[in-house]
Amino acid sequence: MSQSLNSFADLLRSARESAVHLELRDVYAVDNEDEGFRAWKSGRRLDPADRASWWRPWLDLVQEVTANGVSLRRARVISEPASEYIRYEHSFTFTNVAGGEQVRWLPRRGASDLLLPGNDFWLFDGKIVQFNIFDGDGRWVHTDQSDDPAVARNCAAAFDAVWERAVPHEAFSVAE
Template sequence: MPQTAPPFAELLANCRHSAVHLEMRDHYDDPDEAPRVAAWKAGYRPDPEDRATWWRPWLDMVAESVDRGVEFRRARIVSEPVSKYTRYLYDGSFANIAAGERIRWLPRRRASDLCLPGNDFWVFDGQLVRFGHFSGEGAYLGDEIEDAPDVVKLCSSAFEAVWDRAVPHSAYTI
């Protein structure tokens, strides 16, 4: 039975081998991110050489996990032409990659024959799933965790199917 998820930092601290994330929305409405999105819309682009302007606590958690041997992979299923928000994510992906994430992009039209869970998710060490719930407008509504083997297997296989078809960030253009 799904349970309320502990803080993400706790899940990541307990992760030993892999953390994979599947994102399937074209827009997220995160109030913490709103100032960065607004700045991006106004034309601001972080200077990749000036790490102090874009490095955030999230990237520290990723880098620390990668340093202890956790493999981070993120796959994004996106509609094309992409939304403005997806362009924002694409432009900022260099920061995630600098922290040690591997990112791939899958055009939604190439995902039509894949069996996918109904929500974005993380799978930690192939043992635990953290589903993210969002409103229709992209507002974060909460998370739940699930460790039932059939749910973990579904999410793990869905992620791998997307990963196998997706285009590496360095080769994906928008």
């Protein structure tokens, strides 16, 4: 199933209580991040005081959804030492938090005894699961969606297990 950003935004806006996102990869090759990733590798860092330079449509959507009372949480399971991409991602995660997301990080070794799905996912109101399928190089391939209650329960349990062990963004650091 292919999904545009607009249809994802509609799905996120349809959440009434919660939306959780579990990320399991150490590398994402997302086209709209190429320029920022290159700039980061050249030493550019976002300035938390210059919101106009980093506020983007995603953060508008996050702010809209959380203002409606929806809890938006993201958990990232990462290898250590962190990949270059994860160090880049960590450097701007303060923007997600400013938008209203809660973000936590769990070193992969802390997840060894957890049963986790094979793909990243979003879970909306504990009912609809959207799996994001990536290729080996981190490029998005397609989206699978399920409203099977057993799949939703399994994903909720996996997310909750990671969330319980993970460290809040504000207290988690990665070496650059």
